[in-house]
Amino acid sequence: xxxxxxxxxxxxxxxxxxxxxxxxxxxxxxxxxxxxxxxxxxxxxxxxxxxxxxxxxxxxxxxxxxxxxxxxxxxxxxxxxxxxxxxxxxxxxxxxxxxxxxxxxxxxxxxxxxxxxxxxxxxxxxxxxxxxxxxxxxxxxxxxxxxxxxxxxxxxxxxxxxxx
Amino acid sequence: xxxxxxxxxxxxxxxxxxxxxxxxxxxxxxxxxxxxxxxxxxxxxxxxxxxxxxxxxxxxxxxxxxxxxxxxxxxxxxxxxxxxxxxxxxxxxxxxxxxxxxxxxxxxxxxxxxxxxxxxxxxxxxxxxxxxxxxxxxxxxxxxxxxxxxxxxxxxxxxxxxxxxxxxxxxxxxxxxxxxxxxxxxxxxxxxxxxxxxxxxxxxxxxxxxxxxxxxxxxxxxxxxxxxxxxxxxxxxxxxxxxxxxxxxxxxxxxxxxxxxxxxxxxxxxxxxxxxxxxxxxxxxxxxxxxxxxxxxxxxxxxxxxxxxxxxxxxxxxxxxxxxxxxxxxxxxxxxxxxxxxxxxxxxxxxxxxxxxxxxxxxxxxx
Amino acid sequence: xxxxxxxxxxxxxxxxxxxxxxxxxxxxxxxxxxxxxxxxxxxxxxxxxxxxxxxxxxxxxxxxxxxxxxxxxxxxxxxxxxxxxxxxxxxxxxxxxxxxxxxxxxxxxxxxxxxxxxxxxxxxxxxxxxxxxxxxxxxxxxxxxxxxxxxxxxxxxxxxxxxxxxxxxxxxxxxxxxxxxxxxxxxxxxxxxxxxxxxxxxxxxxxxxxxxxxxxxxxxxxxxxxxxxxxxxxxxxxxxxxxxxxxxxxxxxxxxxxxxxxxxxxxxxxxxxxxxxxxxxxxxxxxxxxxxxxxxxxxxxxxxxxxxxxxxxxxxxxxxxxxxxxxxxxxxxxxxxxxxxxxxxxxxxxxxxxxxxxxxxxxxxxxxxxxxxxxxx
Numbered sequence: 001x002x003x004x005x006x007x008x009x010x011x012x013x014x015x016x017x018x019x020x021x022x023x024x025x026x027x028x029x030x031x032x033x034x035x036x037x038x039x040x041x042x043x044x045x046x047x048x049x050x051x052x053x054x055x056x057x058x059x060x061x062x063x064x065x066x067x068x069x070x071x072x073x074x075x076x077x078x079x080x081x082x083x084x085x086x087x088x089x090x091x092x093x094x095x096x097x098x099x100x101x102x103x104x105x106x107x108x109x110x111x112x113x114x115x116x117x118x119x120x121x122x123x124x125x126x127x128x129x130x131x132x133x134x135x136x137x138x139x140x141x142x143x144x145x146x147x148x149x150x151x152x153x154x155x156x157x158x159x160x161x162x163x164x
Numbered sequence: 165x166x167x168x169x170x171x172x173x174x175x176x177x178x179x180x181x182x183x184x185x186x187x188x189x190x191x192x193x194x195x196x197x198x199x200x201x202x203x204x205x206x207x208x209x210x211x212x213x214x215x216x217x218x219x220x221x222x223x224x225x226x227x228x229x230x231x232x233x234x235x236x237x238x239x240x241x242x243x244x245x246x247x248x249x250x251x252x253x254x255x256x257x258x259x260x261x262x263x264x265x266x267x268x269x270x271x272x273x274x275x276x277x278x279x280x281x282x283x284x285x286x287x288x289x290x291x292x293x294x295x296x297x298x299x300x301x302x303x304x305x306x307x308x309x310x311x312x313x314x315x316x317x318x319x320x321x322x323x324x325x326x327x328x329x330x331x332x333x334x335x336x337x338x339x340x341x342x343x344x345x346x347x348x349x350x351x352x353x354x355x356x357x358x359x360x361x362x363x364x365x366x367x368x369x370x371x372x373x374x375x376x377x378x379x380x381x382x383x384x385x386x387x388x389x390x391x392x393x394x395x396x397x398x399x400x401x402x403x404x405x406x407x408x409x410x411x412x413x414x415x416x417x418x419x420x421x422x423x424x425x426x427x428x429x430x431x432x433x434x435x436x437x438x439x440x441x442x443x444x445x446x447x448x449x450x451x452x453x454x455x456x457x458x459x460x461x462x463x464x465x466x467x468x469x470x471x472x473x474x475x476x477x478x479x480x481x482x483x484x485x486x487x488x489x490x491x492x493x494x495x496x497x498x499x500x501x502x503x504x505x506x507x508x509x510x511x512x513x514x515x516x517x518x519x520x521x522x523x524x525x526x527x528x529x530x531x
Numbered sequence: 532x533x534x535x536x537x538x539x540x541x542x543x544x545x546x547x548x549x550x551x552x553x554x555x556x557x558x559x560x561x562x563x564x565x566x567x568x569x570x571x572x573x574x575x576x577x578x579x580x581x582x583x584x585x586x587x588x589x590x591x592x593x594x595x596x597x598x599x600x601x602x603x604x605x606x607x608x609x610x611x612x613x614x615x616x617x618x619x620x621x622x623x624x625x626x627x628x629x630x631x632x633x634x635x636x637x638x639x640x641x642x643x644x645x646x647x648x649x650x651x652x653x654x655x656x657x658x659x660x661x662x663x664x665x666x667x668x669x670x671x672x673x674x675x676x677x678x679x680x681x682x683x684x685x686x687x688x689x690x691x692x693x694x695x696x697x698x699x700x701x702x703x704x705x706x707x708x709x710x711x712x713x714x715x716x717x718x719x720x721x722x723x724x725x726x727x728x729x730x731x732x733x734x735x736x737x738x739x740x741x742x743x744x745x746x747x748x749x750x751x752x753x754x755x756x757x758x759x760x761x762x763x764x765x766x767x768x769x770x771x772x773x774x775x776x777x778x779x780x781x782x783x784x785x786x787x788x789x790x791x792x793x794x795x796x797x798x799x800x801x802x803x804x805x806x807x808x809x810x811x812x813x814x815x816x817x818x819x820x821x822x823x824x825x826x827x828x829x830x831x832x833x834x835x836x837x838x839x840x841x842x843x844x845x846x847x848x849x850x851x852x853x854x855x856x857x858x859x860x861x862x863x864x865x866x867x868x869x870x871x872x873x874x875x876x877x878x879x880x881x882x883x884x885x886x887x888x889x890x891x892x893x894x895x896x897x898x899x900x901x902x903x904x905x906x907x908x
Binding site: 021023 | 587588589590591592593833834836837838892896
Binding site for chain 1: 219222223224226227291295298301302305308309310311312313316318326327330332336339340343350353354355356357358359360362
């Protein structure tokens with residue numbers, strides 16, 4: 001093997017560092033420019049579509065940590081309805097097993113990530129808070145129709161680090 | 165007349181910038197030379213093995229994400245392989261190929277982190293680490309596209325994978341695989357012949373062949389000592405028998421060899437991914453598995469070749485929905501067993517280099 | 532007044548100061564000391580900012596750019612943060628030495644600036660033994676570091692203090708020998724005289740000397756690859772581990788003040804100081820000087836961004852087995868060349884020196900062993 005311990009390796013390394021110094025930086029200046037996140041992201045909250053729900057409690061049974069608490073009862077047509085559905089976003093690990101377990105596909109994960117609160121008890125949501133409205137943004141995890149509506153993800157391999 | 169000297173005790177404590185996680189080492193030093201080292205761990209113990217007895221088999225998948233949190237896909241795959249062996253489930257072809265692609269991408273990402281943090285411990289001020297993070301960021305973008313998360317994926321299921329890949333996955337993966345060898349060559353130019361790196365890592369922490377086998381190490385640590393053992397070739401699981409790739413081995417077993425092995429394994433992973441992309445068939449992504457799985461009574465040990473070594477799950481079932489016993493063979497913990505023998509007699513700076521080259525993740529050591 | 536003061540003061544007042552300066556010698560001195568002090572502190576903060584932005588370019592990221600336009604107030608924010616922290620002294624520490632150590636460490640670094648010429652003859656005190664004063668004064672700051680390490684009552688600090696003595700003392704000798712080469716060519720010890728004698732910058736006439744001096748001074752100021760004093764991975768911040776508040780601010784500034792001092796000395800000795808085309812304005816050479824100082828510091832940052840650090844026995848081996856023989860040979864060859872100085876053209880001497888430097892580095896590195904092993908690729 002060639003003995004090159006007169007500093008050639010160090011010189012080659014310094015050439016590499018200088019080459020990288022000329023490239024554009026890959027940092028995104030966060031609050032001003034925001035990337036498009038994945039269309040299937042498992043975001044910070046659940047979104048519940050009340051009309052399709054049949055109150056089967058499969059989501060509460062599938063959850064590994066027990067963050068969904070459901071109480072159901074039968075109403076006058078002998079159909080199940082939901083009395084109480086408490087979702088604790090502080091315990092939730094965002095694994096998505098509840099979305100997968102729902103047979104009516106009425107539960108979605110949100111595609112938001114900026115939901116910090118100042119005190120921990122604001123993270124306990126009741127069934128009104130997680131109801132699906134126009135403002136809630138369900139993500140495409142396990143639901144192809146939502147996935148088609150969201151913008152495409154910015155990929156670093158395309159050379160983009162922020163959205164124009 | 166000779167001077168009376170005494171040894172003193174230095175504690176590289178749980179909070180330390182260079183121990184990867186909460187790991188504590190108590191050194192007994194004589195000047196600068198280490199006389200004895202006692203590793204103390206257990207600061208991250210969460211009781212995963214006991215907790216998993218309270219949940220069903222499909223719910224236990226989320227715990228395996230959090231074992232070696234830098235290589236979640238391979239953890240999921242190991243658990244899935246173990247349960248499928250126990251219950252006798254056959255996985256469809258497309259799911260097997262997708263599993264191979266994800267596992268090899270995970271191996272590239274984990275080795276990038278391993279090499280980056282080794283150079284960080286030796287002293288290069290974050291520069292090679294940030295270059296490697298840029299490539300890892302591209303891999304994490306791909307994973308984000310498939311399953312929605314960047315760190316704890318929960319992607320594999322018992323009997324297949326959970327979702328199919330979207331349309332833009334394969335073009336992005338092709339673009340990434342085409343540019344990656346050029347970046348790896350850049351890292352080689354920066355690090356491979358750097359005299360300071362050579363002088364810090366050559367002949368430091370030599371682990372002989374017999375010692376490596378006796379201490380039951382596995383993975384890059386074992387292969388760098390000269391033993392040609394890789395579970396993907398010795399006991400092929402999934403569809404690895406259909407690809408041709410080589411197993412790089414080292415000669416001497418020092419820190420430099422462990423670093424070279426990781427770079428070579430990354431290049432081999434690129435070959436596997438190219439072949440898997442070419443052979444990807446259409447079909448189902450999940451076998452017909454009942455919603456609540458009740459495997460027959462018995463026990464099974466399923467193992468895969470993870471980035472850090474052999475990761476194995478030992479399952480005992482008594483016919484119920486929950487496992488009776490789940491035991492994990494952590495590669496990082498067993499790779500740490502020769503640490504005491506390697507560290508005695510060297511200086512502190514070398515001990516940090518040796519520790520960085522074994523490449524542990526505390527989530528696995530403590531479970 | 533004592534006898535010597537009665538004789539010297541009028542002499543100083545009349546001879547040292549030019550005749551059109553208002554006020555006396557002492558007020559002139561005090562004002563310029565204050566100006567120089569403020570300049571050094573501002574340059575140190577500017578260097579902190581420059582380093583953080585420049586090293587970020589090597590790491591393909593942007594440095595701090597939030598505080599102030601382009602992040603220019605970042606060092607101000609850093610200094611304010613350090614100053615409002617509580618000053619904690621360990622229980623069993625030696626209080627007096629703990630207090631004096633930062634002062635002992637930073638004072639010599641600032642004293643170096645008294646003889647650096649910013650323009651032709653424009654130094655605070657134009658000593659005619661300038662470079663000897665610098666070599667003498669700059670060795671005192673390790674006493675400060677050792678005092679810090681010992682008085683902190685902490686094992687990490689003690690290990691670091693022992694390492695610092697070994698490293699700094701070993702690198703003083705090749706440094707001094709390399710300087711003598713420059714002095715032989717220039718014929719004078721005065722800093723301004725050395726700059727005035729550089730018709731060809733001495734980096735060309737003494738390539739080997741420049742390399743030795745550059746590497747030696749990087750070891751003196753504890754920069755990568757010799758920064759095992761503050762190796763984060765091993766001993767977590769070294770001798771200033773028990774300092775917080777204003778004393779830590781002094782250590783932090785000391786690191787950058789020494790870096791500026793070394794950069795200015797290298798510029799003066801090897802790169803031609805303030806020399807450059809001046810376009811008639813007397814302020815342009817000062818700008819040339821600053822540009823050269825920043826260029827030298829940029830190379831120091833470039834080296835820090837690329838290389839890992841060495842181990843302590845490799846650092847010592849490098850000084851004693853590689854730099855010292857090269858420095859002695861450099862001195863002998865320079866001495867021989869000075870004899871022929873008026874006879875041969877200077878460019879012949881440049882050629883001979885460059886070839887000799889290359890040959891010597893190759894030969895010595897082939898024989899360089901550390902811990903009994905050769906380095907092989």
